[in-house]
Amino acid sequence: MAESKPRRKLAVILATDVVGYSSKMEENEDQTLKNLKVCRSIIDGLVKEHHGRIFNTAGDSVLVEFESAVEAVVCASEFQNTIKGRNNSVSEEDQMQFRIGINFGDVVIEGDNLYGDGVNVAARLEALAQPGGICLSKNVHEIVNKKTDFQFHDLGEQKVKNTVLHAVDVTLDGTSQRKISESTAEQSSTEKPPAIAVLPFANMSGDTEQEYFVDGITEDIITNLSLWKTFPVISRNSSFTFKDKSVNL
Helix, strand or coil: CCCCCCEEEEEEEEEEEECCHHHHHHHCHHHHHHHHHHHHHHHHHHHHHCCCEEEEEECCEEEEEECCHHHHHHHHHHHHHHHHHHHCCCCHHHCCCEEEEEEEEEEEEECCEEECHHHHHHHHHHHHCCCCCEEEEHHHHHHHCCCCCCEEEEEEEEEECCEEEEEEEEECCCCCCCCCCHHHHHHHCCCCCCCECCCCCCCCCCCHHHHHHHHHHHHHHHHHHHCCCCCCECCHHHHHHHCCCCCCC
16 A cells, blocks of 8 residues: 655744743743743733644744734734733743744644644744844745835845755844844855754653653753753754654664
Protein backbone atom coordinates (compact mmCIF):
# COMPACT_ATOMS: atom_id res chain seq x y z
CA MET A 1 0.00 0.00 0.00
CA ALA A 2 1.46 3.35 -1.05
CA GLU A 3 2.23 5.73 1.78
CA SER A 4 -0.17 8.69 1.74
CA LYS A 5 1.32 12.09 1.11
CA PRO A 6 1.17 14.63 3.95
CA ARG A 7 -1.62 17.20 3.78
CA ARG A 8 -0.50 20.77 3.27
CA LYS A 9 -2.04 24.21 3.35
CA LEU A 10 -1.14 27.89 3.48
CA ALA A 11 -1.35 29.52 6.90
CA VAL A 12 -0.26 32.60 8.80
CA ILE A 13 1.94 31.48 11.69
CA LEU A 14 2.73 33.55 14.79
CA ALA A 15 5.61 32.43 17.03
CA THR A 16 6.39 34.00 20.38
CA ASP A 17 8.42 33.35 23.50
CA VAL A 18 9.73 35.14 26.59
CA VAL A 19 12.95 37.15 26.49
CA GLY A 20 15.44 35.76 29.02
CA TYR A 21 13.12 32.97 30.16
CA SER A 22 15.89 30.61 31.25
CA SER A 23 17.47 33.28 33.47
CA LYS A 24 14.12 34.10 35.04
CA MET A 25 13.52 30.42 35.79
CA GLU A 26 16.92 30.18 37.48
CA GLU A 27 16.26 33.25 39.62
CA ASN A 28 12.73 32.36 40.77
CA GLU A 29 11.01 29.40 39.15
CA ASP A 30 7.68 29.63 40.99
CA GLN A 31 7.24 33.36 40.37
CA THR A 32 8.27 33.03 36.73
CA LEU A 33 5.68 30.30 36.12
CA LYS A 34 3.05 32.41 37.88
CA ASN A 35 3.83 35.44 35.68
CA LEU A 36 3.91 33.26 32.57
CA LYS A 37 0.46 31.93 33.40
CA VAL A 38 -0.89 35.49 33.60
CA CYS A 39 0.69 36.40 30.25
CA ARG A 40 -0.58 33.19 28.67
CA SER A 41 -4.13 34.06 29.72
CA ILE A 42 -3.71 37.39 27.90
CA ILE A 43 -2.52 35.87 24.64
CA ASP A 44 -5.07 33.04 24.85
CA GLY A 45 -7.90 35.57 25.02
CA LEU A 46 -6.53 37.73 22.20
CA VAL A 47 -5.94 34.73 19.93
CA LYS A 48 -9.54 33.64 20.40
CA GLU A 49 -10.78 37.20 19.80
CA HIS A 50 -8.87 37.39 16.52
CA HIS A 51 -9.96 33.94 15.30
CA GLY A 52 -6.59 32.26 15.73
CA ARG A 53 -5.73 28.78 16.99
CA ILE A 54 -2.88 27.86 19.33
CA PHE A 55 -1.50 24.60 17.97
CA ASN A 56 1.71 24.13 19.96
CA THR A 57 3.07 25.29 23.32
CA ALA A 58 6.25 24.35 25.12
CA GLY A 59 7.51 26.14 28.20
CA ASP A 60 7.38 29.84 27.37
CA SER A 61 6.85 29.43 23.62
CA VAL A 62 3.54 29.58 21.77
CA LEU A 63 2.76 28.83 18.12
CA VAL A 64 -0.48 30.19 16.68
CA GLU A 65 -2.26 29.70 13.35
CA PHE A 66 -4.33 32.46 11.73
CA GLU A 67 -6.29 32.52 8.49
CA SER A 68 -5.73 36.28 8.17
CA ALA A 69 -2.38 38.11 8.22
CA VAL A 70 -4.16 41.29 9.34
CA GLU A 71 -5.74 39.51 12.32
CA ALA A 72 -2.36 38.03 13.25
CA VAL A 73 -0.56 41.40 13.24
CA VAL A 74 -3.37 43.19 15.10
CA CYS A 75 -3.43 40.39 17.69
CA ALA A 76 0.35 40.60 18.11
CA SER A 77 0.25 44.38 18.51
CA GLU A 78 -2.54 44.25 21.09
CA PHE A 79 -0.66 41.58 23.01
CA GLN A 80 2.60 43.56 23.08
CA ASN A 81 0.79 46.73 24.15
CA THR A 82 -1.09 44.86 26.89
CA ILE A 83 2.14 43.29 28.16
CA LYS A 84 3.80 46.73 28.14
CA GLY A 85 0.93 48.10 30.25
CA ARG A 86 1.25 45.19 32.66
CA ASN A 87 5.00 45.71 32.96
CA ASN A 88 4.40 49.34 33.94
CA SER A 89 2.18 48.24 36.82
CA VAL A 90 4.24 45.41 38.36
CA SER A 91 7.66 45.09 39.96
CA GLU A 92 10.74 44.63 37.79
CA GLU A 93 10.99 41.00 38.93
CA ASP A 94 7.46 40.31 37.65
CA GLN A 95 7.91 41.98 34.27
CA MET A 96 8.05 39.88 31.12
CA GLN A 97 8.92 40.79 27.56
CA PHE A 98 8.04 38.78 24.47
CA ARG A 99 9.41 38.58 20.96
CA ILE A 100 7.00 37.82 18.12
CA GLY A 101 7.61 36.59 14.57
CA ILE A 102 4.88 36.25 11.94
CA ASN A 103 5.14 34.41 8.61
CA PHE A 104 2.78 33.33 5.83
CA GLY A 105 3.74 30.09 4.18
CA ASP A 106 3.21 26.44 3.39
CA VAL A 107 2.74 24.10 6.35
CA VAL A 108 2.28 20.36 6.84
CA ILE A 109 -0.81 19.20 8.75
CA GLU A 110 -0.42 16.34 11.24
CA GLY A 111 -3.44 16.01 13.47
CA ASP A 112 -3.88 19.30 15.34
CA ASN A 113 -0.24 20.26 14.84
CA LEU A 114 1.51 22.10 12.00
CA TYR A 115 5.07 21.67 10.77
CA GLY A 116 7.26 22.72 7.91
CA ASP A 117 9.03 25.73 6.51
CA GLY A 118 6.13 28.08 7.20
CA VAL A 119 6.45 27.38 10.92
CA ASN A 120 10.25 27.38 10.96
CA VAL A 121 10.47 30.81 9.31
CA ALA A 122 8.07 32.26 11.90
CA ALA A 123 10.31 30.91 14.68
CA ARG A 124 13.38 32.46 13.03
CA LEU A 125 11.64 35.82 12.69
CA GLU A 126 10.72 35.63 16.37
CA ALA A 127 14.40 35.13 17.23
CA LEU A 128 15.20 38.23 15.14
CA ALA A 129 12.52 40.42 16.77
CA GLN A 130 13.34 43.05 19.38
CA PRO A 131 12.22 42.51 22.99
CA GLY A 132 8.64 43.75 23.02
CA GLY A 133 8.65 43.82 19.22
CA ILE A 134 7.10 42.14 16.18
CA CYS A 135 9.07 40.99 13.14
CA LEU A 136 7.27 40.08 9.90
CA SER A 137 8.25 38.19 6.79
CA LYS A 138 8.17 40.24 3.60
CA ASN A 139 5.04 38.51 2.34
CA VAL A 140 3.12 39.27 5.54
CA HIS A 141 4.19 42.91 5.30
CA GLU A 142 2.98 43.09 1.69
CA ILE A 143 -0.45 41.82 2.78
CA VAL A 144 -0.96 44.11 5.80
CA ASN A 145 0.89 47.24 4.65
CA LYS A 146 -2.10 48.96 3.05
CA LYS A 147 -4.76 47.29 5.16
CA THR A 148 -3.64 48.64 8.57
CA ASP A 149 -2.44 51.90 10.11
CA PHE A 150 0.77 50.37 11.46
CA GLN A 151 4.15 51.86 10.66
CA PHE A 152 6.87 49.50 9.42
CA HIS A 153 10.65 49.48 9.15
CA ASP A 154 12.19 47.34 6.42
CA LEU A 155 15.26 45.48 7.69
CA GLY A 156 16.07 44.01 4.29
CA GLU A 157 17.70 40.60 4.07
CA GLN A 158 18.87 39.21 7.40
CA LYS A 159 20.73 35.97 8.04
CA VAL A 160 19.20 33.92 10.85
CA LYS A 161 20.29 30.34 11.61
CA ASN A 162 21.85 29.86 8.17
CA THR A 163 18.72 31.15 6.42
CA VAL A 164 18.44 34.51 4.65
CA LEU A 165 15.10 36.20 5.37
CA HIS A 166 13.67 39.52 4.23
CA ALA A 167 12.40 40.89 7.54
CA VAL A 168 10.23 43.88 8.43
CA ASP A 169 9.73 45.34 11.92
CA VAL A 170 6.36 46.64 13.07
CA THR A 171 7.15 50.02 14.63
CA LEU A 172 5.70 49.96 18.15
CA ASP A 173 6.13 52.34 21.08
CA GLY A 174 9.17 51.23 23.06
CA THR A 175 10.97 49.64 20.11
CA SER A 176 13.69 51.31 18.07
CA GLN A 177 14.16 51.68 14.33
CA ARG A 178 17.03 49.31 13.79
CA LYS A 179 19.63 49.55 11.10
CA ILE A 180 20.70 46.50 9.15
CA SER A 181 23.54 45.02 11.16
CA GLU A 182 26.89 44.81 9.39
CA SER A 183 27.58 41.67 11.39
CA THR A 184 24.64 40.02 9.61
CA ALA A 185 26.40 40.32 6.27
CA GLU A 186 29.66 39.16 7.81
CA GLN A 187 28.01 36.10 9.33
CA SER A 188 26.78 34.98 5.91
CA SER A 189 30.36 34.36 4.80
CA THR A 190 31.64 33.07 8.14
CA GLU A 191 31.22 29.48 9.22
CA LYS A 192 29.26 29.27 12.45
CA PRO A 193 30.02 26.78 15.22
CA PRO A 194 27.81 23.70 15.36
CA ALA A 195 24.55 24.08 17.26
CA ILE A 196 22.73 21.65 19.54
CA ALA A 197 19.07 20.79 18.98
CA VAL A 198 17.12 18.81 21.58
CA LEU A 199 14.17 17.16 19.86
CA PRO A 200 11.03 16.53 21.95
CA PHE A 201 10.81 13.13 23.63
CA ALA A 202 7.96 10.83 22.64
CA ASN A 203 5.41 9.84 25.28
CA MET A 204 5.55 6.04 25.11
CA SER A 205 3.34 5.46 28.15
CA GLY A 206 0.03 5.87 26.36
CA ASP A 207 -1.07 8.15 29.21
CA THR A 208 -1.88 11.62 27.84
CA GLU A 209 -1.50 13.09 31.34
CA GLN A 210 2.23 12.31 31.12
CA GLU A 211 2.63 14.61 28.08
CA TYR A 212 3.40 17.62 30.29
CA PHE A 213 6.06 15.62 32.13
CA VAL A 214 7.67 14.47 28.86
CA ASP A 215 7.77 18.03 27.50
CA GLY A 216 9.23 19.21 30.80
CA ILE A 217 12.20 16.85 30.46
CA THR A 218 12.99 18.26 27.01
CA GLU A 219 12.67 21.84 28.27
CA ASP A 220 14.94 21.14 31.26
CA ILE A 221 17.65 19.73 28.98
CA ILE A 222 17.40 22.76 26.66
CA THR A 223 17.59 25.13 29.62
CA ASN A 224 20.62 23.41 31.15
CA LEU A 225 22.48 23.17 27.84
CA SER A 226 21.83 26.87 27.29
CA LEU A 227 24.01 27.58 30.33
CA TRP A 228 27.03 26.30 28.39
CA LYS A 229 28.54 28.94 26.14
CA THR A 230 30.56 26.52 23.98
CA PHE A 231 27.76 25.75 21.51
CA PRO A 232 24.55 27.61 20.63
CA VAL A 233 21.36 25.74 21.53
CA ILE A 234 18.39 25.75 19.17
CA SER A 235 15.35 27.51 20.67
CA ARG A 236 12.29 25.71 22.06
CA ASN A 237 10.09 27.08 19.27
CA SER A 238 12.25 25.50 16.58
CA SER A 239 12.79 22.20 18.42
CA PHE A 240 9.13 21.68 19.26
CA THR A 241 8.04 22.03 15.63
CA PHE A 242 9.22 18.39 15.45
CA LYS A 243 6.98 17.22 18.32
CA ASP A 244 5.08 14.00 17.47
CA LYS A 245 6.90 13.86 14.16
CA SER A 246 9.17 11.08 12.93
CA VAL A 247 12.54 12.55 11.94
CA ASN A 248 15.25 10.79 9.96
CA LEU A 249 18.67 11.71 11.37
